[in-house]
Amino acid sequence: MVRSGLDKVYNFEFAEAEEVLRPVLIKYKDHPVSYLLKATILQWQNDPIGASSKQKEYITILEKCISLSENLLRTNKFNSEATFYLLTCHGYIAKLHHFNNDYIKAGLEAKKAYSYLKDGFAMVGTNPDFLLTNGLYLFYREQYPETHPSIRPIIYFFKSGNKKEGLMSLQKASEKALFSQLEAKKYLGGILLKYENNNSEALRIFSSLNHDYPRNPDFQIKFCEALIANKKWAEARIAIEKLKKFSGADAGMAYLVFKGISEFELNDKMSSSSNLFKSLQVKGHGNYTDDLKSMCYLYLGKISIDIKDLAMAKEYLEDCLAIAEYSGIKREANLLLQQL
Numbered sequence: 001m002v003r004s005g006l007d008k009v010y011n012f013e014f015a016e017a018e019e020v021l022r023p024v025l026i027k028y029k030d031h032p033v034s035y036l037l038k039a040t041i042l043q044w045q046n047d048p049i050g051a052s053s054k055q056k057e058y059i060t061i062l063e064k065c066i067s068l069s070e071n072l073l074r075t076n077k078f079n080s081e082a083t084f085y086l087l088t089c090h091g092y093i094a095k096l097h098h099f100n101n102d103y104i105k106a107g108l109e110a111k112k113a114y115s116y117l118k119d120g121f122a123m124v125g126t127n128p129d130f131l132l133t134n135g136l137y138l139f140y141r142e143q144y145p146e147t148h149p150s151i152r153p154i155i156y157f158f159k160s161g162n163k164k165e166g167l168m169s170l171q172k173a174s175e176k177a178l179f180s181q182l183e184a185k186k187y188l189g190g191i192l193l194k195y196e197n198n199n200s201e202a203l204r205i206f207s208s209l210n211h212d213y214p215r216n217p218d219f220q221i222k223f224c225e226a227l228i229a230n231k232k233w234a235e236a237r238i239a240i241e242k243l244k245k246f247s248g249a250d251a252g253m254a255y256l257v258f259k260g261i262s263e264f265e266l267n268d269k270m271s272s273s274s275n276l277f278k279s280l281q282v283k284g285h286g287n288y289t290d291d292l293k294s295m296c297y298l299y300l301g302k303i304s305i306d307i308k309d310l311a312m313a314k315e316y317l318e319d320c321l322a323i324a325e326y327s328g329i330k331r332e333a334n335l336l337l338q339q340l
Helices: 002-010 014-027 032-045 055-074 079-099 103-121 130-147 149-155 163-176 181-196 199-212 217-229 233-245 249-265 269-279 289-306 310-323 327-339
Strands: none
Touching: 002 014, 002 032, 014 032, 032 055, 032 079, 055 079, 079 103, 079 130, 103 130, 103 149, 130 149, 130 163, 130 181, 163 181, 181 199, 181 217, 181 327, 199 217, 217 233, 217 249, 233 249, 249 269, 249 289, 269 289, 289 310, 289 327, 310 327
16 A cells, blocks of 8 residues: 555655555554655755755655654564664755755764664665665765765764665665665666766666656656666757756756757757856756756857857866766866867
């Protein structure tokens, strides 16, 4: 019943999701699972939750889940279940702080979750959902301090990770996890695009998610991005146009940035420049805002190089590198700067 309800949540059918989940929320109203479900629904309804007026409500629900989970853990009967809830809740709160660029708070929240995280490594056999959290830890324990050096004094005391093993765990989670298969697919696809340059596998993942959950704007955005990364321009143009049906800062900015990129690659530099400039006027604080801006600045830098405005190109490329996290974008921007 939970999995069926979550399917509705991921497809942005929130009224239907609440109908499916109502029996669970009634029967287990004083159990942490109800609060974790409520937080998950609220998170997707107000995505990105960090830019929403519901942020405080979201944290309150998660803190209630944490309190009930700690009580459950004390009974020593449902350790695997309680540990998963605690780890997930602290992870959600850490992600919220990360979104708000408060990396110290994010690190401190992660520190609270660390003991549960370590316990989770031994609990995969009884709860395959730990494959997701194990995989994310193993990968980001190495990746996060590379892209956010300010966290190093805190994360230094954490057990070392392993990117390759992390990716393997996420792959297994996308196949075996009970409640977090879709989260595992989403994270795995994003990592493959952002850090690993495995664009073909990322396209396979996001093509499937986009097909199964066509009302989810995140999956549409990442599907477009994967098509662009694989230089499938004809398919990308069709997918990009579908972004217009979604509201929100990310969808609006993604439409203009992706359209501008596809036009540049198809040698329509004037229209490309226009759409890229328009994207910078989009106001908002979305999950992908900085990533999209870094792409925009990279291509504005390329256009400036084409028109021989090297001073402007240098400025755009430096702006790109100031916020870029994508390994491919950073590599290309650095290369272009060296050639100026």
